[in-house]
Amino acid sequence: MRIQLFGTCLIDTMFPETGEATVRLLRHFGVEIGYPDGQTCCGKPADSGGYSRESKKAAEHFISVFDRTEGPIIIPSGSCASMVKNHYPELFKDDERMRQKAEAIAGRTHELSQFLVHVLKVHEAGLSGTGRITYHASCQLTRELGVLEEPMLLLQSLNGAEFVDLPHSDRCCGFGGIFMAKLPEVSMALADEKVDTILSTGADTVTGCDHGCLMNIADAVKRRGSAVRVKHIAAVLAEGLK
Amino acid sequence: MNHSTSSIPFRENAVKALSNSALRGAMRNATETFAIKRADAVAALPLEELREEASELRLHVLNNLSEYVDRFEMNAVRAGAKVHRAKDSEAARGIIASILQDHGIGRVVKSKSMVSEEIHLNDYLQEVGITVVETDLGEYIIQIAGEGPSHIIVPAIHKDRRQVGQLFAEKLGCEYSDDPAVLTGVAKKILREEFLSAKAGISGANFAVAESGSIVLFTNEGNGRMCTSLPPLHIAVLSIEKIIPSLADLPKFIRLLPRSATGQTITSYLSVLTGSRKPGESTGAQEMHIVLLDNGRSELVSGEYREMFKCIRCGACLNACPVYRVVGGHAYGSTYPGPMGIVLTALLEGMERAKSLLDATTLCGACGDVCPVKVPLPRLLRLLRERRVEQGLTPRLEQNAMAGFGRVVEKPFLFHLGQIAGHVFWPAVKKFGPGDAVGRMPRPVSRTFRERFA
Amino acid sequence: MNREEIVALFMENAAKIAAQPIRVGDNDEFHDALAEALGEGDSVFCPGLTEKEKAIQIPSEKRTEDYASASVCVDEADAGIAETGSLVFSSKTGRPVQAGLLPVHHVAIVSAENIYETLEDYFSAVGNSPPTNITLETGPSRTADIELTLTIGVHGPGRLTVIVF
Secondary structure, three states: OEEEEOOOHHHHHOOHHHHHHHHHHHHHOOOEEEOOOOOOOOOHHHHHHOOHHHHHHHHHHHHHHHHOOOOOEEEOOHHHHHHHHHHHHHHOOOOHHHHHHHHHHHHHEEEHHHHHHHOOOHHHOOOEOOOEEEEOOOHHHHHHOOOOHHHHHHHHOOEOOEEEOOOOOOOOOOOOOHHHHHOHHHHHHHHHHHHHHHHHOOOOEEEEOOHHHHHHHHHHHHHHOOOOEEEEHHHHHHHOOO | OOOOOOOOOHHHHHHHHHOOHHHHHHHHHHHHHHHHHHHHHHHOOOHHHHHHHHHHHHHHHHHOHHHHHHHHHHHHHHOOOEEEEEOOHHHHHHHHHHHHHHOOOOEEEEOOOHHHHHOOHHHHHHHOOOEEEEOOHHHHHHHHHOOOOOOOOOOOOOOOHHHHHHHHHHHHOOOOOOOHHHHHHHHHHHHHHHHHHOOEEEEOOOEEEOOOOEEEEEEOOOHHHHHHHOOOEEEEEEEHHHEEOOHHHHHHHHHHHHHHHOOOOOOOEEEEEOOOOOOOOOOOOOEEEEEEEOOOHHHHOOOOOHHHHHOOOOOHHHHHOHHHHHHOOHHHOOOOOHHHHHHHHHHHHOHHHHOOHHHOOOOOOHHHHHOOOOOOHHHHHHHHHHHHHHOOOOOHHHHHHHHHHHHHHOOHHHHHHHHHHHHHHHHHHHHHOOHHHHOOOOOOOOOOHHHHHO | OOHHHHHHHHHHHHHHOOOEEEEOOOHHHHHHHHHHHHHOOOOEEOOOOOHHHHOOOOOOOOEOOOOOOOOEEEEEOOEEEOOOOEEEEEOOOOOOHHHHOOOOEEEEEEOHHHEEOOHHHHHHHHOOOOOOEEEEEOOOOEEOOOOOOOEEOOOOOOEEEEEEO
């Protein structure tokens, strides 16, 4: 099977190891990976800020890059995947030609954990893991894409690791894209509460499917001086491949 | 309460609220309790079906609002009520003041009403020499504290029992206690005298029924019943979108409103009040006035924000909102706080005033999930942010940054240059840039994922 | 649902919201239940409008016509609603609906045949020409305005006894 990977700007710019883990993981399951040239950002930051002109530019560009390709588009980020699947068709609701293209792209798009469970059945593969792992259910992934069970199935399936539920797992961590920049004090207060719940589980690793949230949580963990590891789910799963 | 039209300083308010540990504790305790109670209460319902039906019905009313308002007025008048239409807050305040002045009334008892807060009724009546006594315990607490409500259902949610105890000891001269039962007893005794001597009562309304001309009130303490049945004069003030078609529609909302608000199956008291006292009856005000507030709603319901007016003011979105949970209602500096409050403030008070409030959401979507009538709050919040950008009301620095983003996002080469620049200049950006967020992000890498993959 | 099931549901839901429901089967039980419920009050108001209200025996030294100063109000509800355990009072029969709100103890009688199963059943019976005042009373008066701590008996009664007859 051949898929097209959208790396996301955050992973591309700040967390390339997560991109590499995603690639290792997919290849391990026999997936051939295309990485279309020219990809940039899905436009989510502009979209949530209300800059629709700029988010449309991003969407048009994304569509033009992936329109030339075939097969499933895999995105290792809940918020970017929701942007493509839910918001792109909405952005072009008054432009029939673009809307159709957007719908087609949306139909091909899968968030990574969704694809790993539903298509590759990775949760049945018996990968191994270590330590005590808990999971933060990021907002757009959970509420807009309706993906809640899949990441947990994957984590629960890891041999040698213990999965623990995070209280209020689906409560916002305070990242919120530009929210983090515009109301930093509130953002930090929310991240601090998230860290409280993480520490209450006794987990040594917290994971999730969105690097935006994980970045915000990692910062709060650092402020707390805690040794809890904050890792994207692709990285957690890929650890078991060695 | 600030009546000005200048922009609300949400960030400054929020920072102040975050450092108030009593507030943080009270908010955490209250919103947590509410969330659990609500979840338990709705679990027994065919919730999705009921939400859908209620949403459709509310939308149907909004689509035909002027006919429903006419119908309500006709039937209320037929039942003996006097109906007044108020174009805006000023008109509503004026109508209420004149009714009271015409009767020579200088003191009124009042049950909780968010619309009366919206029109700043108490301050105005005070100015013209009429004393308003709030009789809902929470409202009474904040009235003697000289504050506005911080929650649309539980106005004094931000205070803990020690603060209420100190307040009562200081303002009412009673002995200090932090036992809610004792404090409630103190207020009960004072307010009972007020009820029995009152010549007029003011209330809001949770719903107005077009086919019968009734107003419907949900209360737990009994103060709503007292304000509307003991004094000879009753004035109800409500906004026009509160209408439902018929009493047969009421059960749906009885099932949704208290469960969403406090997790109760039904409130202790539910009053359906239809006109003034008729011959042979021993209950009901001799004179009933209904003030219907428009305040821009007739126009707003025909536009892109229509669905906001499906809202039945349960407060569930406040309790679910991560931002509200940590900063409390006063930080919003507006009549209505939380997610519904941001939208309503922008619509009723204008974008200039609400522009910073629009930052007060992470767009996490929790508000939309709990709304019993499916107000698409996240979509409305995003839409308002779009309008804010179109009106040029975002900071210049942000506009420039977004314009820059727009230029590079479709040019991969420039985008990559930006990434390199980010890596190279990171120490400088951290030092001189909008450091708050930047300081919490890792440095862009020297070799991006794209380069490593190739 | 048959009548007995509706009554049972009403009793169950009334008990859940801190009302004290009592089921009586005949006149003797009715008077025993009343005697017990009224025993503690020093002044009792009863409007005496319905057959059941007229049958209530109140010692003359305890009886008062001023409901605002009474410690107990005993009256008969128009209806009950099983779904919520609510009592319904209305101004229809000339009843002072507010009388049940002022004393500390409200003793309400409801006839088993007047209990509706659902809210819809009741409101469709009302139609769209209701009397001036309809009040659904569900449990005693309550507030949670201080730290969400439940406090019973704010402005209204702290105790609600419901006699189903």
